[in-house]
Amino acid sequence: MTFSEPRIALVLGANGGVGGETAAALVRRGWNVRALVRDPGRAERLAGVSYQAGDALDRAAVVAAAEGAAIIVHAVNPPGYRGWKQQVLPMLENTIAAARVSGARILLPGTIYNYDPAAQPAIDEATPQRAFTRKGEIRVEMEVRLEAAASEGKAGGVRSLILRAGDYFGPRSTANSWFASGLVKPGQPVKTILYPGDKAIGHAWAYLPDVGETFARLADREAELPAFARFHFEGLWDADGTAMVRAIARAAGLTRPDVRRLPWGLLPVAGLFNETMRELAEMRPFWRHPVRLENRRLVAFLGEEPRTPLDVAVRATMAGLDVPVADTAPRLSRAA
Template identity: 85%
Template sequence: MTVQNRIALVLGATGGVGGETAAALVRRGWTVRALARDPGKARLAGVTFLKGDALDREAVVAAAQGASIIVHAVNPPGYRGWKTLVLPMLDNTIAAARASGARILLPGTIYNYDPAAHPVIDEATPQRAHTRKGKIRIAMEARLEAAAAPEGEKAGVRSLILRAGDYFGPRSTANSWFASGLVTPGKPVKTILYPGDKGLGHAWAYLPDIGETFARLADREVELPAFARFHFEGVWDADGTAMVGAIARAASLKRPNVRQLPWGLLPVAGLFSETLRELSEMKPFWRHALRLENRKLVAFLGEEPRTPLDVAIRATMQGLDVPVVEASPSLKLSRAA
C-alpha cells in the first residue's frame, strides 16, 4: 500500500537531512515544496521553493495545504537559539499537519539517551538525557507522541521519527562533527581532528542514505501506526579507525596526522560561542560507545539503504570542496550503481 497524494513539504530543505530527503522524494516521484526566506536564492532540482519561515505559523500552514507529509528537518544554525526556537518551530509544524492531515517526518538523534547507561539502543530504550539539547529533543518527541494520541483536543497528528547517529555527506553543515572536526571545508586534509577516544566505537549516518530511507518510509506511511519510531544503524565505526582510514584513502595520505579534539578548551571557548558551548556538552557521546539497533527498520523496509563507506567519504569530501585523489575504477562503478 502506498500514499495516493504524493505531495511533500520539506522544512529545512537547504540543510543536510532536509536537502537529501527532498532529493530522494523527487527521485521517487513526489511533488516537493520547501520554505525559504529568499526563494530566489534557494536551488534544489525538482523542488518548488515558497517564501516563508518555519517560525511563521501561517506560512507553514499555508505551504502544507494538500500535503500528505511534512519533513521537519529545520534547526537553528550552529546550535544557536535551541532553547527558544526549536519547540515553537515544531509546534508550527504540528499545527500545519493538523490542518492538512499530513504525517510529520522528524530526524531523531542519539542525544535523547545516556550513552553511559545504554551501549545499544532500540526504539524501546528509555530516554534519559543529561544535556540541554537532549532534553529538548525528548520534549520534541513527547509532543509528537501526544499529538498522535487517539483522544484529546489536539490529537490526531500522525508522525514518524527516524533516529540515526552523527551525520556526514555532501550536504554536511557546520553543525556536523565531520565538517567541524574531521576535515576543514575548502582545504586539503593535513590533520584529522577526531573527537573520540582511541578504540571506541561511534555511529555515523550518511545523509543520502538517510534521505532515501525517509523517502521509502514516506511511500508506505499509510501502513504505519499514528506514532512510529525507527532506528537507522548507518556506519558503525567499531574502533574509530574506519572513518579516519576512509578519509586518508580519499586524500591519499599514507600516514595521516590524527589528533584528538581538545575537549578541555571547549568550555572556555564556549563562554564566547554558543555553538562551542553546545558542542562541549556532547563529550559523553565520544567517551562511550552507543550503537543503534535497526531490526525494526529492516523488518519493515526489507533492508537499510547503505552506501559503501569509501564512496560515501569521497562524495562527502567533494561536497565540502576538500581535495580528493582520483577514484579507483571499482569506486567509480560503486558510485554509478
Template identity: 65%
Template sequence: MTQDPSRIALVLGAHGGVGGETAIALARHGWTIRALVRDPSKAPRRPDWSYVAGDAMDRETVVEAARGVGVIVHAVNPPGYRGWKTLVLPMIDNTIAAAQVSGARILLPGTIYNYGRKAYPLLAEGSPQKPKTRKGKIRVKMEARLEAASARGVRSLILRAGDYFGPSAGNNWFGQGLVKPGKPLKAITYPGQRGVGHAWAYLPDVAETFARLADREAELPAFARFHFDGQWDADGTAMTSAIRRVAGVPKLPIRAFPWGLLGLIAPFNETMRELIEMKPLWRNAARLDNRKLVAFLGEEPHTPLDQAVAETLAGLNVTLPMAARHALSPSRPRTSRAA
C-alpha cells in the same frame, strides 16, 4: 494536471543537509517537493521544486504551506546550535499545527542525543530517554509532543540516526571537526578515543530510508519510530582509516580534538557550549539497533564507507593529493544491507 496530495511533500529546511537530501530522495521516489524557505530569491533553486516564502517560526505560514500535502519533513534547526532553547519547540509546535490541519504525516530526523548513558551501548526505539544535556532534553520534549499529538490524529515518523556526514551536510562533526572544508587535507582531527565505538550516518542513506518509509506511510502506526544503524565505527578507527584510504595517505596525521580550548571559549560562545555537551558521545559507545527498521523495509540503505567518505570530501571541497583524485571513481552504485 491535478497533483495527488498524498504524494506532495512540504520540506522545512530544504536547503539544509538532511532536509535537502531527504527532498532529493523523495523526488526520486516520485514525490512533488514544496520547499519552505525564508527568501526564495536567495535560495539555490531546483526547477522541479516549488517554493514558498516563509519562516518555520511563523505558524500561519507553515499551516498555509502545508495545505494539500501528504508529508511534512521537519528538518529545520537553528544554525550553529544557537537558540535551541527558544526556537526548537515553537517550530515543532507549528509543524504539528500544520499537520493537524492538512492531515499530513510529519517526518522528523531524530538523534541519539535524547538518550542518557544508562541506555548505552545498544539503543532500541523504546530505550529509556534520560539525557543529561540541554539539547537532549529538548529532543525528548520534541518527541513527546509528537506522541501526544498522535492522540489528536496527528501522524508522525521519527528516524533516529548517529552523527550525520555527507556531501551536503550542514552542522556536523565530520565537516566541522575531522576535516577542514575548502582546504587541503593535511591531517584529521578526531574528537573520540581509540577503542570507543561511534555511530555515523551517511545522509544520502538516511534520506533514502526516509523515502522508502514515506512510500509505505499508510502501513505505519500513528506514532512511528525507527533506528538507523548507518556506518558503525566499532573502535573509533574505521572513519579515520577510510579518510586515509580515500586520500591515498596511509600515515595521514590524526590529531586529538581540542576539547580544552572549547572549554575556554564556551563561556562566551553558545555554539561551543553545545559542542562540549556532546563530549560524552565521544567517550561512550552508543549504537542504534536497526532490527525493527530492517524487519519493516527488508534492508537498510547502505553506501560503502570509502565511497561515502569520498563523496563527502568532494562535497566539502577538501583538496586531496593528486594521486587520490585520479584514482577515485566519479560514482558507484549504492548498496543495501540487512543489519
C-alpha cells in the same frame, strides 16, 4: 510503485543535510516536493523542488505551505546549535499545527542526544530516554509532544514518524556536523584529521543520502504505519573509531595521516564567549562512550537499510565539501 494521484511533501530545512537529501529522494520516488525557506533566491536549487518564502517560526506560513501535503519533513534546526531553547519547540509546534489542518504525517529526524551514552551503549526503539544535556532534553520533549499529538483521537490526531540516526555526514553536510567542522575543513586539502573520539570507542555515522532514501521509502508506505512510529537507522558503525579516519586518509591520498585529538578541554573556555562552542562541549560523552543503534524494526519493515560503502560515502562527502580527493586510494601504513 505507482500512485494514482500526485503526492505532495513539504520540507522544512531543505537547505540542510537531512532536509535536502530527503527532498531529493522524495523527488526520485515521484513526490511533488515543496520547500519552505527564508530566502528562495539564496537556496540551493534541487531539481524537481518548488521553493516558497517563509519562516518555520511563522505558524501562518507553515500552515499555508502545508496545504494539500501528505507529509511534512521537519528537518529544520537553528544553525550552529544557537537558539535551541528559544526556537526548536516553537518551530515544532508550528509544524504540528500545520499537520493538524492538512492531515499530513510529520517526519522528524531523531538523534542519540535523547540517551545517556555512559549507561546505554545499545539502543532500540523501546530503550528509555535519559537525556542529560540541554539539547537532549529538548529532543525528548519534541518526541513527547509528537506522541501526545498522535493520541488526540481519530478526528484530531497528528500522525508522525521519527527516524533516529547517529552523526550525519554527506555531500550536503552543514557546519552543525562533526565531519565538516572537525574531521575535515571545507574547501581545504586534508592535512590534519581532528578526531573527537577516544581511542577504541565505537561511533555511529549516518550517511545523509542513505537517511534521505530511508525517509522516502518510509514515506511511500506511511499508510501502513501506526499514528506514532519510531525507527532506528544503524548507519555506518565505526567499531573502534579508526575506520572513518582511515577512509578520509584514503580519499585524500595520505599514506601517513596526521591524526590529532580534539582539544575538548578548550571548549568550555571558548563556550564562555561562543554559544556554539558551549553546546559542542556538552557532546563529549558521546565520543567517550559507544552508542549503537539497533535497526531490526526498520529492516523488518523495509526489508533492508540503505547502505552506501564507507569509502564511497567519504569520497562523495569530501567532494561535496570541496575537499580535494585523490585519483586513487593509497596503501596506508600500519601507523595510520
